[in-house]
Amino acid sequence: MRGSWLERCAWTLMVAVAGCGGLTACGDPDEGLLGSSEVGGGDYGGTSTTTNAGEDHAQAPTESEEPPEETFTCAGLDEESAPVLYLSADDSNSMGSPAQARELLRAGIAPPPWTVRTYEFLNYYRIAYEAAPDGRLRIVPQMQEAEVPGLYHLQIGVRSHDPAAVRRPMTLTFVLDTSGSMGGSPMERQKAAVEAIAAGLTEGDVVNMVTWNTTNAVVLSGHMVNGPSDPGLQNAVNALSASGGTDLESGLAFGYQLALQHYGPDRLNRVILISDGRANVGITSTELIASHAEDADQEGIYLVGIGAGPADGYHDGLMDAVTDKGRGAYVYLDSTQEAWDVLRDRFDEVMEVAARSVQVELTLPWYLRIERFYGEEYSEDAAEIEPQHLAPGDAMVFNQVVRACDPEVVDLQDPVRVTARWESPLTYEQRETTVEASVGELLAGGTTQLIKGRAIIAYAEALKEGSSTALRDAQAQVVAANPGGTDPELSEIAQLLPMHPYFY
Incomplete structure (x- = not known):
């Protein structure tokens, strides 16, 4: 469809409202969020896209045979051709899995293995890298020998610049779950989330609020706050209560309608969905979300997902699906304090963008391959890996174990090269930086972040x-x-x- 960005968004919104009215029309809840769910293909090397095994978000993986162990030898390798790999840390700066695991552990419950996504742990726990200069990215590769000869730990940090002292104005649209299952601690966490975000607002920021259960209601539209913890916003939070069923479909549609109505090209525009994850979302809504987050002639309206628990009955497939399409962060609140720790103290990391569409390229010596990868996915084909946004004050962390085909062929003078390419967040200027160091230099260098x-x-x-x-x-x-x-x-x-x- 041709036309302006606003026209295309409005057209998608009409399709969503007309074409999919609720849970029943949009899919069977037993089918997962999109009717099916993909399970990663394992931690094995190869030319095809590789993801971490057992990291499906919506349901337990079905049993399947483990890929056979392959003997990696130097036979047939081209000594003149270094392997070039493209890496992805995560689809949406997700940080939900560690907080869910923490809540379960504190209750004496073993987290289900398929809910433990290792790359989200690397996102959540902060590994300190020196900030990049404004508008740039800093690449920090580190390497350490493993216990087995020819095996090495390799970690790459890609760090953005620190947040600006004065941030740009914002238009935030809250889409809040007020269904009956939100009663008790989920509602308390939801209120704390809105309050934590409200504490960081400044005069002139615009807030919209939609609640959804069996029906939906527009609570605030174009509300301009007078500063932190605005009384009008606080009154709306105090009035929240839980009852009824789940109609996320129309709630999202109205939320995006408000976000579009109050969109500002020079503002930070976000839709913030908070839920206990027990609703469903149909294909129409995911297309709606994607249409607003797509990279058009200006920054899109990204969606931030906030899970409100409780972890022993929480289904994070909802938040994973919507933040994947919405290009925003995904966090989970295991307490009201976590809302303040993440949504106030790490506000820019959750909401803002420092570098758009970051693509990370790793070039290894000819005799090394990735044995185990702890990011989301990697491939020798750049087209297989979707570039990701990076927030200010944040780092993408790529950790992998690499193996030499023969320890005897390792040359400490051979280079390891890492290149990051990205776009500036508002001007879309193409930028690139490269760091190259020999294997010997990396092995002799610092390992604090790697450890x-x-x-x-x-x-x-x-x-x-x-x-x-x-x-x-x-x-x-x-x-x-x-x-x-x-x-x-x-x-x-x-x-x-x-x-x-x-x-x-």
């Missing part, structure tokens, strides 16, 4: 495995990575692991 990354991965992978041995080994690694207990995040992980019912 923390490995400890976080050990925690997540132990939760997936669920054995006493894996859990105890992970705790030992976490403690060793945190001498003196100076890192509060690693200290928290060390306390959480023994809460697992299979730890002892």
